[in-house]
Amino acid sequence: MKRLSFTILGLCAYLWAEAGGFQVVLQGVRQTGMGNTGSALADVSNMFYNPGAIGFIEGGGVAAGVNAIFGKTEFASLDGSIYKTENPVSTPFYLHAAFGFGKNKAIKAGLSVVTPYGSTVKWEDGWIGKTYLEQIALRAIYIQPTVAYRVNEKFSVGAGFQYMTGSVNLQRQNALPVNGLFVDAELDGKATGMGWNLGVAYKLFDEVTLGLAYRSKIIAKVEDGTATFTNIPSLGGPVGAAIAGNFPNLSGSTASTKFSSELPLPAVLTAGVTWKYSDNLLFNFDARYTFWSAYKELAFNFTDPVAGSNTSISPRQYQDRITIGAGAEYKKGGLAIRGGTYFDPSPVKDGFMTAETPDANTFAGTLGLGYSFGKVSIDLGGIYLTRPTRDNRNPATDANGNFVGPRGDFKTKAVVGTFGVTFNF
Amino acid sequence: MKLNILKGTLAISASAFIIGACAPKIDPIPANKGSLDLSKYIAVGNSLTAGVADNGLYNESMRYSYPKFIAEQFKLVGGGEFHQALFNDGQQNGSGFLKITGWSPTGTPVISQETNNLAVVSPSPLRFARYDGPLNNYGISGIRVVDVTVPAYSQLNPFFERLLPPLTTKSYVDFVGEANATFFTCWIGNNDVLGFATSGGDPNANPIRSNTIAPTQFPYSTDGSLGAITNINVFNASYDALINKLTANGAKGVVATIPDVASIPYVTLINQQIRGTLPTFPFIPKSATEITVRREFTASEATLLNFIYQGLTVDPDGPGPLPPIPGWDPDGAGPIVGGTNPGLIAGNNRFIIVKGVALSSTIPTSICPLCSTDLPGDLRVIVEQMDAASDFILLPAQQGLLTPTNFANGLGFVNPTTFQPQPFPDWSVLDEQEVNFVRNATNAYNAKIRAVAEAKGLALVDADALFNQIIRNRSIDGVQVSTDFISGGLFSLDGVHLTPKGYAIVANQIIKSINAKYGTSIPLIDINARNIRGVLFP
Numbered sequence: 001m002k003r004l005s006f007t008i009l010g011l012c013a014y015l016w017a018e019a020g021g022f023q024v025v026l027q028g029v030r031q032t033g034m035g036n037t038g039s040a041l042a043d044v045s046n047m048f049y050n051p052g053a054i055g056f057i058e059g060g061g062v063a064a065g066v067n068a069i070f071g072k073t074e075f076a077s078l079d080g081s082i083y084k085t086e087n088p089v090s091t092p093f094y095l096h097a098a099f100g101f102g103k104n105k106a107i108k109a110g111l112s113v114v115t116p117y118g119s120t121v122k123w124e125d126g127w128i129g130k131t132y133l134e135q136i137a138l139r140a141i142y143i144q145p146t147v148a149y150r151v152n153e154k155f156s157v158g159a160g161f162q163y164m165t166g167s168v169n170l171q172r173q174n175a176l177p178v179n180g181l182f183v184d185a186e187l188d189g190k191a192t193g194m195g196w197n198l199g200v201a202y203k204l205f206d207e208v209t210l211g212l213a214y215r216s217k218i219i220a221k222v223e224d225g226t227a228t229f230t231n232i233p234s235l236g237g238p239v240g241a242a243i244a245g246n247f248p249n250l251s252g253s254t255a256s257t258k259f260s261s262e263l264p265l266p267a268v269l270t271a272g273v274t275w276k277y278s279d280n281l282l283f284n285f286d287a288r289y290t291f292w293s294a295y296k297e298l299a300f301n302f303t304d305p306v307a308g309s310n311t312s313i314s315p316r317q318y319q320d321r322i323t324i325g326a327g328a329e330y331k332k333g334g335l336a337i338r339g340g341t342y343f344d345p346s347p348v349k350d351g352f353m354t355a356e357t358p359d360a361n362t363f364a365g366t367l368g369l370g371y372s373f374g375k376v377s378i379d380l381g382g383i384y385l386t387r388p389t390r391d392n393r394n395p396a397t398d399a400n401g402n403f404v405g406p407r408g409d410f411k412t413k414a415v416v417g418t419f420g421v422t423f424n425f
Numbered sequence: 426m427k428l429n430i431l432k433g434t435l436a437i438s439a440s441a442f443i444i445g446a447c448a449p450k451i452d453p454i455p456a457n458k459g460s461l462d463l464s465k466y467i468a469v470g471n472s473l474t475a476g477v478a479d480n481g482l483y484n485e486s487m488r489y490s491y492p493k494f495i496a497e498q499f500k501l502v503g504g505g506e507f508h509q510a511l512f513n514d515g516q517q518n519g520s521g522f523l524k525i526t527g528w529s530p531t532g533t534p535v536i537s538q539e540t541n542n543l544a545v546v547s548p549s550p551l552r553f554a555r556y557d558g559p560l561n562n563y564g565i566s567g568i569r570v571v572d573v574t575v576p577a578y579s580q581l582n583p584f585f586e587r588l589l590p591p592l593t594t595k596s597y598v599d600f601v602g603e604a605n606a607t608f609f610t611c612w613i614g615n616n617d618v619l620g621f622a623t624s625g626g627d628p629n630a631n632p633i634r635s636n637t638i639a640p641t642q643f644p645y646s647t648d649g650s651l652g653a654i655t656n657i658n659v660f661n662a663s664y665d666a667l668i669n670k671l672t673a674n675g676a677k678g679v680v681a682t683i684p685d686v687a688s689i690p691y692v693t694l695i696n697q698q699i700r701g702t703l704p705t706f707p708f709i710p711k712s713a714t715e716i717t718v719r720r721e722f723t724a725s726e727a728t729l730l731n732f733i734y735q736g737l738t739v740d741p742d743g744p745g746p747l748p749p750i751p752g753w754d755p756d757g758a759g760p761i762v763g764g765t766n767p768g769l770i771a772g773n774n775r776f777i778i779v780k781g782v783a784l785s786s787t788i789p790t791s792i793c794p795l796c797s798t799d800l801p802g803d804l805r806v807i808v809e810q811m812d813a814a815s816d817f818i819l820l821p822a823q824q825g826l827l828t829p830t831n832f833a834n835g836l837g838f839v840n841p842t843t844f845q846p847q848p849f850p851d852w853s854v855l856d857e858q859e860v861n862f863v864r865n866a867t868n869a870y871n872a873k874i875r876a877v878a879e880a881k882g883l884a885l886v887d888a889d890a891l892f893n894q895i896i897r898n899r900s901i902d903g904v905q906v907s908t909d910f911i912s913g914g915l916f917s918l919d920g921v922h923l924t925p926k927g928y929a930i931v932a933n934q935i936i937k938s939i940n941a942k943y944g945t946s947i948p949l950i951d952i953n954a955r956n957i958r959g960v961l962f963p
Binding site for chain 1: 448449450451452453454456498501527528532534903905914925948949950951953954955956957958959961962963
């Protein structure tokens with residue numbers, strides 16, 4: 001029974017964007033504890049972020065973990081009112097397994113299952129931005145077969161093929177220009193996409209390892225989504241006819257049509273350095289360049305016209321960003337204590353904050369604790385992150401002159417707890 | 426069992442701790458009232474202030490009055506309670522109001538009068554259920570600036586009468602003075618021209634018109650004759666009396682100008698339809714589009730019709746050709762060329778209208794069966810072709826005149842079988858000269874209102890400019906809205922008063938003017954996010 005519920009929890013890994021934009025950087029519990037750094041670490045949980053570093057692990061390994069994100073955003077409306085999210089706890093997870101082959105087990109083959117992008121936001125009922133968003137659940141699970149090769153004692157290279165499967169569910173209300181009425185709208189679809197990653201690790205000295213990795217962009221394509229409109233009012237005369245004309249395949253108070261959409265999950269270039277100061281102490285520094293500018297607009301194409309149009313386009317205009325982080329790990333016996341910090345500047349330009357990604361520059365502090373019993377280690381980690389109040393009082397507008405997001409200020413805080421088990425062999 | 430409860434409690438406590446730790450606790454958007462004392466805000470004005478909509482004062486309409494909207498925003502910066510003269514339950518429909526109850530087969534809205542749950546306690550003289558609770562909204566339907574100093578005014582106006590103890594004689598100025606307001610808004614003066622405008626400048630259209638105005642002085646009145654335009658000197662003195670009273674204790678406030686009469690659908694709707702400038706929209710009554718029909722006459726018919734009208738078409742300036750009318754539609758009939766007939770020609774002609782330019786006129790029923798007929802005195806009536814660019818057919822004509830039967834009878838021309846002339850009567854048309862009377866007065870009033878704002882250091886809302894901006898842009902501050910009747914979202918079913926959305930727009934303009942004048946930052950209403958409604962559809 002316990003196993004079952006854990007599985008369900010894993011499958012329902014609705015994510016809450018913990019890094020900038022809708023990126024979720026929770027690569028492994030060790031890395032999490034060290035300010036989301038460690039892309040040069042010889043650690044099986046690096047498979048997704050730097051497959052090149054996998055070549056340096058001793059034999060093989062399996063790492064599994066789950067995170068719990070408690071996040072909350074508040075919104076101060078221009079008209080003086082305040083609203084908040086009631087996000088469910090989201091539980092992104094990871095699973096990495098690598099096996100060594102060949103001479104000195106220099107060849108590694110492995111599989112990585114991670115959730116690097118996602119967002120779960122649920123605003124309280126009746127909030128003032130409900131025409132932008134009531135709730136969104138966006139998830140993307142990457143399944144990545146990986147190979148790595150330790151060329152020599154100094155250099156290792158690795159690559160992976162990535163298959164992404166995911167889903168999006170977006171709910172909001174459409175304001176009718178009649179009687180102050182709202183119609184419920186829900187967009188629901190499954191998404192798939194493919195990409196790759198490539199990474200290298202280089203031991204500059206015995207104490208210092210450098211890592212460099214690139215992960216390609218994946219276009220998450222929704223092909224056969226369903227847009228459903230409910231609570232459509234039934235009015236008489238030409239007004240009723242005009243309302244009915246806005247909704248496709250109307251039946252009673254419900255209408256629906258198919259839709260397609262594309263969401264770019266941006267490419268990421270990561271550079272890291274791990275410095276073993278002593279047998280007990282190591283430091284990590286990472287920089288991560290996310291090619292956010294791929295995300296230009298959020299567009300939905302409807303099979304049948306909605307409100308007279310087959311498309312709905314909202315500009316996003318994200319900008320590329322570099323995240324920097326630093327972390328340290330101190331080991332004594334089987335016990336490890338970790339700490340770190342990172343700064344994640346927002347890819348969202350001024351005026352482009354949205355109800356689904358009320359993003360701002362993120363400041364985070366992290367802590368971690370681990371204990372090893374021979375080949376097995378159990379780790380705990382936590383992140384406290386804050387996005388200071390950001391002004392969205394004068395939002396950008398779309399081609400129809402509608403605001404991209406609600407007018408007011410956003411502020412976000414979140415706590416992430418993470419638990420992981422690693423088995424090295 | 427107990428262990429489970431303990432575990433549950435611990436889990437809940439732990440969750441509460443974690444959630445508490447990540448509560449962002451955002452600050453509200455900076456809002457402050459500066460040095461303003463908003464503890465007692467009162468709203469002074471007429472039906473627009475009272476919250477009249479759909480030609481009625483009722484509880485639902487009052488909830489969306491602009492003073493109510495403003496007071497709610499004031500509360501965000503520490504404003505006081507705000508009370509309106511609501512009717513009791515069971516009488517919530519107040520004076521009754523217009524509502525769309527259905528649609529005709531051609532898609533025309535069927536507009537009916539609400540007659541249930543009224544607060545009318547006496548139909549004649551009209552009296553409403555009294556209100557004696559606390560009051561902040563002092564808007565009185567129908568009140569004009571010329572009325573504010575009249576001690577017995579409450580006996581003439583049932584909306585004022587219901588706010589006072591029985592048989593009280595108290596001027597409106599004294600009434601609002603007793604409120605001891607710390608802050609006020611004042612939007613008044615519309616009715617000083619509106620009675621004249623909405624009766625088409627026809628002195629006979631108003632049954633209780635005072636007869637004390639000399640014909641040569643009409644349409645201006647110094648004594649508050651109904652259906653006349655308030656003399657500017659009287660307006661100035663009464664306006665001063667009102668503002669002096671409101672500011673006597675140092676209260677700050679806002680005054681608003683009067684919009685151009687040609688901004689309200691009551692005046693402009695049918696002309697927009699005649700001129701084809703109204704955007705296609707499903708709510709346009711179909712019958713009205715028939716008035717785009719022009720009548721084609723043969724030369725002999727035109728001559729005969731000119732003869733029938735002859736004798737009525739008298740130029741008040743004496744014999745001789747009338748000047749060409751600016752904006753005359755070139756593909757209609759030509760301009761009036763003489764002072765003795767409406768100038769009908771062979772070919773297309775425009776509607777014939779009676780232009781009531783003077784009091785005391787006689788119009789034979791045989792010539793204009795739809796006109797008022799009992800005016801004794803000298804003959805000073807003009808019958809001429811209508812210019813849709815400058816003469817306005819008023820909204821009541823749509824219900825009263827623009828019927829298929831009347832069109833079949835030759836409305837606007839002549840009955841094709843009996844040759845009975847059927848011009849539009851004076852009360853249904855606000856002609857160019859009458860519009861100019863109204864505009865001249867409006868400009869003079871607005872000059873006074875601006876001067877008072879300047880002299881007293883009050884914030885000013887230019888409602889005239891506001892409505893013109895909405896007409897021009899069909900939106901304001903990102904809110905889609907227009908002055909189109911029913912569909913535009915600004916004006917209610919009476920074509921004069923506003924919808925909830927319209928009142929919210931006015932409230933935001935007033936708040937903006939307060940913020941600009943007094944350096945406050947009182948939050949504006951997010952009209953789009955709240956999706957505040959326009960006309961209510963069935």
